[in-house]
Amino acid sequence: MAKVFQAADATDLVTDLRRSFDAGVTRAYEWRVTQLKKLLLICDNHEPEIVSALHDDLGKPELESSVYEVALLRNSINLALKQLKDWMAPDKAKTSLTTFPASAEIVSEPLGVVLVISAWNYPFLLSIDPVIGAISAGNAVVLKPSELAPASSSLLATLLEQYLDSSAVRVVEGAVTETTLLLEQKWDKIFYTGSSRIGRLIMLAAAKHLTPVVLELGGKSPVVIDSDTNLKISVKRIIAGKWGCNNGQACISPDYILTTKEFSPKVIDALKQELEAFYGKNPMESKDMSRIVNSNHFDRLSKMLEEKEVSDKIVYGGQKNRDILKIATTILVDVPLDSLIMNEEIFGPLLPIITLNNLEEIFDVIRSRPKPLAAYLFTQNQKLKERFAMTVSAGGIVVNDIAVHLAVPTLPFGGVGESETGSYHGKFSFDAFSHKKAVLYKSFIGDAAIRYPPYSRGKLRLLKALVNSNIVEIFRVLLGFS
Numbered sequence: 001m002a003k004v005f006q007a008a009d010a011t012d013l014v015t016d017l018r019r020s021f022d023a024g025v026t027r028a029y030e031w032r033v034t035q036l037k038k039l040l041l042i043c044d045n046h047e048p049e050i051v052s053a054l055h056d057d058l059g060k061p062e063l064e065s066s067v068y069e070v071a072l073l074r075n076s077i078n079l080a081l082k083q084l085k086d087w088m089a090p091d092k093a094k095t096s097l098t099t100f101p102a103s104a105e106i107v108s109e110p111l112g113v114v115l116v117i118s119a120w121n122y123p124f125l126l127s128i129d130p131v132i133g134a135i136s137a138g139n140a141v142v143l144k145p146s147e148l149a150p151a152s153s154s155l156l157a158t159l160l161e162q163y164l165d166s167s168a169v170r171v172v173e174g175a176v177t178e179t180t181l182l183l184e185q186k187w188d189k190i191f192y193t194g195s196s197r198i199g200r201l202i203m204l205a206a207a208k209h210l211t212p213v214v215l216e217l218g219g220k221s222p223v224v225i226d227s228d229t230n231l232k233i234s235v236k237r238i239i240a241g242k243w244g245c246n247n248g249q250a251c252i253s254p255d256y257i258l259t260t261k262e263f264s265p266k267v268i269d270a271l272k273q274e275l276e277a278f279y280g281k282n283p284m285e286s287k288d289m290s291r292i293v294n295s296n297h298f299d300r301l302s303k304m305l306e307e308k309e310v311s312d313k314i315v316y317g318g319q320k321n322r323d324i325l326k327i328a329t330t331i332l333v334d335v336p337l338d339s340l341i342m343n344e345e346i347f348g349p350l351l352p353i354i355t356l357n358n359l360e361e362i363f364d365v366i367r368s369r370p371k372p373l374a375a376y377l378f379t380q381n382q383k384l385k386e387r388f389a390m391t392v393s394a395g396g397i398v399v400n401d402i403a404v405h406l407a408v409p410t411l412p413f414g415g416v417g418e419s420e421t422g423s424y425h426g427k428f429s430f431d432a433f434s435h436k437k438a439v440l441y442k443s444f445i446g447d448a449a450i451r452y453p454p455y456s457r458g459k460l461r462l463l464k465a466l467v468n469s470n471i472v473e474i475f476r477v478l479l480g481f482s
């Protein structure tokens with residue numbers, strides 16, 4: 001029987017890792033590169049086991065596992081390997097007259113020992129991607145995968161232990177008890193991916209030690225469909241981004257569609273037609289879609305669907321089978337705005353469409369709700385694209401596609417307001433796990449007496465002029481003008 005993880009284990013774990021960090025193990029460029037290369041080896045040598053674990057946990061189709069988890073991870077690791085030297089190099093900073101002569105730089109310093117708590121929906125990507133950032137930035141790291149994806153969690157623990165330097169990288173498997181024990185420790189950063197409800201608990205625990213946090217949370221990401229769009233391509237991309245990404249169990253999944261009353265019949269017809277082309281007449285039998293992760297989430301989704309004034313708004317799908325944890329691709333039209341389905345993150349295969357009179361009303365609905373993790377627009381109208389990008393507040397915006405911003409490492413991936421605190425991906429991951437240390441180098445040349453007592457009117461004028469970089473005033477004082 002596996003040993004129970006206890007408070008003393010959590011303390012010992014952090015003590016061990018801190019010892020390694022303090023000894024400088026993780027700081028060396030070579031160590032970081034070696035660990036990143038080992039992560040790459042895990043992807044290269046174990047893709048079939050990863051695909052199989054994801055199938056056990058979520059019934060995830062091979063294409064989704066291979067591309068959206070393993071291939072994306074390979075990209076992240078390769079980018080870090082290619083750019084690490086640049087990321088680690090200090091950035092020169094300009095100095096001012098006040099400190100002349102001097103030079104300055106911003107040094108990216110590892111934070112220390114960090115904790116990564118990840119979620120079940122993309123258990124490999126969401127576990128290893130932050131770990132890439134933590135290692136690249138030179139930290140020791142503990143990963144706590146989600147207990148709701150047990151096959152993935154167990155494989156992660158085995159592979160990371162087998163490949164990585166266990167003096168500085170560890171995995172702790174477990175649920176609330178284990179995570180709570182970990183959260184009692186003093187960390188140098190906590191990186192959490194999961195629901196806002198638990199995000200609040202993480203922030204509370206972190207506050208005790210004033211530990212900085214990155215919280216990658218969720219929200220309700222809207223999709224606006226304008227009538228001036230290529231409707232066939234739009235709905236194909238919406239379907240691929242909703243049901244084709246873990247069956248809607250993704251943080252940037254389309255949560256609901258907003259369109260005009262006039263255009264909505266065309267949107268609904270196009271969705272039905274493409275859904276049938278993708279998943280056949282009986283989507284419950286399709287092998288190209290994940291299942292619902294567990295019975296709790298199945299019941300949560302059923303409750304949304306069965307609510308009064310919601311169940312009668314289904315225009316497509318609606319079938320479900322608890323035994324096999326499947327809910328059909330389901331479209332609902334004009335459910336009440338105060339219903340459960342329109343107020344909680346759906347995180348599943350249900351897609352409500354809200355129809356409104358015009359674009360102004362659509363913008364009003366988005367503005368009146370908490371800021372989402374992503375907002376999507378489908379249109380060919382250039383002015384509308386610009387207005388949407390400039391005025392809609394969301395973690396990220398994609399025009400004419402769904403979720404693909406996640407695969408662009410030069411863009412920060414994060415939210416705003418309630419949807420997230422902090423961001424990552426590419427260099428942003430490195431920065432999330434680094435302290436930007438200000439370093440100023442001065443010599444003993446040019447030691448100005450004006451900063452030292454006894455103070456005088458002249459010293460005061462000159463110092464003020466220096467601080468404000470007022471060259472004219474500096475000359476006036478030096479030349480004795482009043």
Ligand SMILES: NC(=O)c1ccc[n+]([C@@H]2O[C@H](COP(=O)([O-])OP(=O)(O)OC[C@H]3O[C@@H](n4cnc5c(N)ncnc54)[C@H](O)[C@@H]3O)[C@@H](O)[C@H]2O)c1
Pocket residue numbers: 117118119120121122126144145146147148174175176179180193194195196198201215216217218219250251252345347373420
């Ligand atoms: N922003 C992102 O990148 C991103 C990615 C994926 C998922 N999400 C969000 O995550 C949510 C779905 O994930 P979830 O929350 O169901 O995942 P989850 O249930 O797996 O929980 C996430 C983590 O929190 C831990 N946890 C659970 N209860 C806890 C407690 N009481 N105290 C301490 N830790 C606890 C779990 O062990 C797990 O490791 C959605 O809201 C989704 O939008 C966000």
